[in-house]
Amino acid sequence: MNVVDALWLIPVLPLLAAGVTALCRRSQRRLASGLAIGGLATSLILALAGLGRVLKGGTGGTELREFRNFAWFDLGPDALALGWVLDPLGAVMLVMVTLVGLLIFVYSVAYMAHDPNFTRFFCFLSLFAAAMLGLVMANSLLLLFICWELVGVASYLLIGFWFQKPAAAAAAQKAFITTRIGDIGFLLGMVWWYGESGTLLFYDGGNGCLETQAMAQLAMATTAGGLAVSTGIGLLIFFGAMGKSGQVPLHVWLPDAMEGPTPVSALIHAATMVAAGVFLVARVYPLMEAVAPGAGPVSAARVAMTWVGAFTALFAALVAVAQTDLKRILAYSTVSQLGYMFLGLGTGGVAVAMFHLITHAFFKALLFLGAGSVIHGCHGEQDIRRMGGLRRHMPITFATYGIGMLALAGVPLLSGFWSKDEILHAAHGWTVSRLPFWMGLVGAALTAFYMTRQVARVFYGEYRGASAGEAGPRQPHESPALMTVPLIVLAGFAALLGLVGTPLWPGFQRLLGAGHEAVSAGGVILLMLVSTVVVASGLAAGWWLYGRGPTVEPEAADPLEAVQPAVFEALRRKFWVDELYERTVIRWVAGLGRAWDWLDTIVVGGVVTALSLLTVGAGWFSRVLDEYGINAAFDEGCGGLRQGGGSLARLQNGQVQHSLRSLGLAFVVLLLLLTWGCAS
Numbered sequence: 001m002n003v004v005d006a007l008w009l010i011p012v013l014p015l016l017a018a019g020v021t022a023l024c025r026r027s028q029r030r031l032a033s034g035l036a037i038g039g040l041a042t043s044l045i046l047a048l049a050g051l052g053r054v055l056k057g058g059t060g061g062t063e064l065r066e067f068r069n070f071a072w073f074d075l076g077p078d079a080l081a082l083g084w085v086l087d088p089l090g091a092v093m094l095v096m097v098t099l100v101g102l103l104i105f106v107y108s109v110a111y112m113a114h115d116p117n118f119t120r121f122f123c124f125l126s127l128f129a130a131a132m133l134g135l136v137m138a139n140s141l142l143l144l145f146i147c148w149e150l151v152g153v154a155s156y157l158l159i160g161f162w163f164q165k166p167a168a169a170a171a172a173q174k175a176f177i178t179t180r181i182g183d184i185g186f187l188l189g190m191v192w193w194y195g196e197s198g199t200l201l202f203y204d205g206g207n208g209c210l211e212t213q214a215m216a217q218l219a220m221a222t223t224a225g226g227l228a229v230s231t232g233i234g235l236l237i238f239f240g241a242m243g244k245s246g247q248v249p250l251h252v253w254l255p256d257a258m259e260g261p262t263p264v265s266a267l268i269h270a271a272t273m274v275a276a277g278v279f280l281v282a283r284v285y286p287l288m289e290a291v292a293p294g295a296g297p298v299s300a301a302r303v304a305m306t307w308v309g310a311f312t313a314l315f316a317a318l319v320a321v322a323q324t325d326l327k328r329i330l331a332y333s334t335v336s337q338l339g340y341m342f343l344g345l346g347t348g349g350v351a352v353a354m355f356h357l358i359t360h361a362f363f364k365a366l367l368f369l370g371a372g373s374v375i376h377g378c379h380g381e382q383d384i385r386r387m388g389g390l391r392r393h394m395p396i397t398f399a400t401y402g403i404g405m406l407a408l409a410g411v412p413l414l415s416g417f418w419s420k421d422e423i424l425h426a427a428h429g430w431t432v433s434r435l436p437f438w439m440g441l442v443g444a445a446l447t448a449f450y451m452t453r454q455v456a457r458v459f460y461g462e463y464r465g466a467s468a469g470e471a472g473p474r475q476p477h478e479s480p481a482l483m484t485v486p487l488i489v490l491a492g493f494a495a496l497l498g499l500v501g502t503p504l505w506p507g508f509q510r511l512l513g514a515g516h517e518a519v520s521a522g523g524v525i526l527l528m529l530v531s532t533v534v535v536a537s538g539l540a541a542g543w544w545l546y547g548r549g550p551t552v553e554p555e556a557a558d559p560l561e562a563v564q565p566a567v568f569e570a571l572r573r574k575f576w577v578d579e580l581y582e583r584t585v586i587r588w589v590a591g592l593g594r595a596w597d598w599l600d601t602i603v604v605g606g607v608v609t610a611l612s613l614l615t616v617g618a619g620w621f622s623r624v625l626d627e628y629g630i631n632a633a634f635d636e637g638c639g640g641l642r643q644g645g646g647s648l649a650r651l652q653n654g655q656v657q658h659s660l661r662s663l664g665l666a667f668v669v670l671l672l673l674l675t676w677g678c679a680s
């Protein structure tokens with residue numbers, strides 16, 4: 001059987017695992033984890049088979065793209081069709097999501113071993129994986145949107161998994177509502193696109209909405225303001241991607257998502273939810289780069305994503321410098337790296353951004369799972385000021401975390417170095433402006449700095465935890481094998497995966513049908529040297545401030561805070577963005593809600609109350625008129641008739657003497673009348 005015909009099983013198997021696990025009892029922990037891991041492992045095998053088919057290529061060495069479409073339901077004479085597609089972009093993402101997800105699932109068995117809701121956790125994990133896999137292989141924007149919303153629902157369930165904690169419940173609501181704001185743009189863009197093209201299938205034998213004919217029509221059509229329809233739709237869909245991928249100003253939900261269990265953080269921040277926005281833009285990239293005749297070489301959608309990505313990369317890196325929560329530092333790092341991906345999409349195209357997305361998925365999953373191992377070993381502590389010296393207590397976690405940290409920082413020869421340099425190289429060659437390149441370069445230096453700060457505080461010096469002077473079980477300890485083995489596997493990928501996209505062997509670019517631009521070798525080497533110097537400067541500055549000094553108490557001021565307290569406070573408070581939202585948007589929405597409540601209670605409710613009183617009054621008046629008017633008169637008439645009838649009835653009592661007496665009396669009266677008449 002053709003592997004494409006079996007691809008629908010990739011999301012369905014985890015979905016079935018979620019459905020069966022939902023029926024399991026709490027005590028059936030092994031069954032729940034076995035179903036989740038087994039379902040995703042089978043999906044990984046199918047995804048690898050799909051990638052193998054893609055690597056073989058199409059006929060004549062062309063790029064392979066196969067799809068299967070089917071009618072979902074009829075709409076009058078037409079049918080609404082859905083489908084799935086296998087192409088290089090989807091095949092790479094399917095393998096990445098299933099592989100990283102499988103390692104996170106295995107890790108979760110040990111991490112969540114003592115949680116009473118273990119089975120429910122694996123049910124939600126399987127649902128999340130199924131939704132993301134369906135999103136990746138969808139050949140219809142509508143099916144992609146359905147899975148997109150399922151990812152949002154699953155993230156709400158996972159972020160708020162420990163719902164008994166008010167912070168977790170609030171974080172789940174914040175994530176759900178914030179991403180829905182972006183989804184409004186996505187929905188409007190999808191409806192507009194369907195109205196223009198008449199289909200939401202990406203590929204349909206030349207009739208798909210991403211194929212040449214449809215793209216030409218969208219680029220030629222303009223709105224009332226002269227904006228190309230393709231640009232308008234592209235900006236709306238990009239707005240949806242901004243919400244899912246945590247771009248400024250819709251980034252505020254992503255750091256708060258750390259309230260969920262650490263495997264959730266790894267799954268959301270590495271391989272799935274936050275990557276969905278980048279993947280969406282990559283999937284519809286022909287729309288994003290469509291330019292109307294005479295409108296210039298770069299579309300407005302690409303310009304927007306370039307500037308948003310560059311600003312987000314720099315902004316989040318600055319904020320991460322002053323955070324003290326272990327996972328929150330990584331969360332802002334994720335926001336920053338997602339900014340780099342959009343910077344790559346805007347300046348270099350799909351291959352550049354997707355290369356960084358794939359490498360980031362592995363080393364960021366490694367860092368989050370490593371953070372979970374640290375938290376586990378430190379008995380739930382997440383404040384880096386209360387850690388220290390863990391390299392002696394947790395050698396495996398330290399070694400693997402160090403590899404992930406160096407890959408994220410962009411140290412040469414590790415995966416993050418190659419993918420980050422691809423983005424910086426593309427930004428350097430962007431003809432519109434060089435400023436995004438410089439912003440990305442500063443962000444790279446900050447990344448190396450704050451990751452060195454984190455590693456120095458966590459793994460070097462002396463242990464500063466509450467149990468520092470105690471012996472026994474309160475001391476830090478290494479995590480079990482079910483947690484450390486996934487760390488070792490991810491560390492291997494973080495170290496070596498970047499080799500598939502180096503300038504000497506650009507296999508990843510060839511796979512996605514995009515090669516390196518024709519530039520001089522000297523230019524590439526110069527940029528690599530500049531990037532290396534920048535990263536080395538960040539590493540050196542971080543070690544100078546945090547690594548070489550004596551151990552300090554947790555309450556002591558940060559070295560940066562001692563130098564620039566006002567700047568450090570601004571960074572620590574995240575530039576007061578949450579407070580700004582609280583005093584503006586949230587206050588306005590709350591005020592609007594109170595206004596609508598007043599309108600509903602006083603105006604609408606008053607009218608309804610008045611109408612109800614009038615209705616009740618009319619009812620009472622009708623009752624009075626009926627009871628004391630119509631009924632009373634009718635009752636009186638009936639009473640008179642009844643009395644008259646009773647009187648007549650007494651005359652007809654059947655006694656002859658009474659009848660003769662009455663007849664005699666009547667005769668006497670008649671005589672008197674006749675006599676009186678004759679006399680007169």
